[in-house]
Amino acid sequence: MLEPVSLRDLRGFIFDMDGVIYRGDTALPGAAEFLDRLQRLDVPFLFLTNNATMPPAKVAARLSRMGITADPVQIITSAEVAAAGIAQAVDGRRALVVGEEGLRLAMTDAGFALVEDHRQADVVVAALDRELTYARLREATLAIFRGVGFFATNLDRNLPTEDGLAPGAGAIVAALETATGVKPVAFGKPEPGMFHYALRRLNAPADLVAAIGDRIDTDIIGAQAAGVHTIAVLTGVSTVGEMLAMRPRPEWVFPGLRELDAAYFSRQC
Numbered sequence: 001m002l003e004p005v006s007l008r009d010l011r012g013f014i015f016d017m018d019g020v021i022y023r024g025d026t027a028l029p030g031a032a033e034f035l036d037r038l039q040r041l042d043v044p045f046l047f048l049t050n051n052a053t054m055p056p057a058k059v060a061a062r063l064s065r066m067g068i069t070a071d072p073v074q075i076i077t078s079a080e081v082a083a084a085g086i087a088q089a090v091d092g093r094r095a096l097v098v099g100e101e102g103l104r105l106a107m108t109d110a111g112f113a114l115v116e117d118h119r120q121a122d123v124v125v126a127a128l129d130r131e132l133t134y135a136r137l138r139e140a141t142l143a144i145f146r147g148v149g150f151f152a153t154n155l156d157r158n159l160p161t162e163d164g165l166a167p168g169a170g171a172i173v174a175a176l177e178t179a180t181g182v183k184p185v186a187f188g189k190p191e192p193g194m195f196h197y198a199l200r201r202l203n204a205p206a207d208l209v210a211a212i213g214d215r216i217d218t219d220i221i222g223a224q225a226a227g228v229h230t231i232a233v234l235t236g237v238s239t240v241g242e243m244l245a246m247r248p249r250p251e252w253v254f255p256g257l258r259e260l261d262a263a264y265f266s267r268q269c
Helices: 031-040 056-065 078-089 101-109 134-145 169-180 192-201 216-226 240-245 257-266
Strands: 012-015 045-049 075-077 094-098 123-126 149-152 158-161 164-167 209-213 229-233 252-254
Touching (some): 045 192, 075 078, 078 123, 078 192, 094 101, 094 134, 134 169, 192 216, 209 216, 229 257, 240 252
Parallel strands (some): 123 149, 209 229, 229 252
Antiparallel strands (some): 158 164
């Protein structure tokens, strides 16, 4: 069990992205400033996102367009974690992917060949796919019925956008689960392994790291299960009432990163 610490004791951060750093293509208030101050004072941090649509280099470029500087090595996606986990779990190396560039590249980097025909697949892995077709769902369904391993990057039912909540990877995974009656093995948050993966990369004492998230069902519950301190922000999905009603509660709740910045650095300087 984690020992209680004060906010000023924290020496590393794991940031969710959608609903914490940005919404849609717009940086949230205070995000760029807080991250800049962490970098200048050598406080290590990583981005940990369930969004598997883009590889880290493109995520970094997207952040740059919002005025946020990040190195691709600081960005961990559920696609990367899933690909590494699937490579350890199965012998076959032919994957039928329901997903976008981020997942496809992660799977090929992990040694998989991508196939389109259900008869050639050793595994099916599903994620958010904004160009999903019935034909792709059909091939994935037939492969799962054939008995191949069924995996998902994450099970987020929706994701925050500038226009509101849109369908997430979980909505697509649910279609395959409904069609086949088979539940996938998922790797993204709230699975504690996602946070353990990040901790191995973050150069900070694990018991002095906090995860910053906007969702109870992924960020907060997952971090708690992994033994990581928790900071909730109210710029995404979960409300202040939901955060305060959960047990155990997040250790800190802030309206957004601007307020966290003021509270953390007022004690550091």
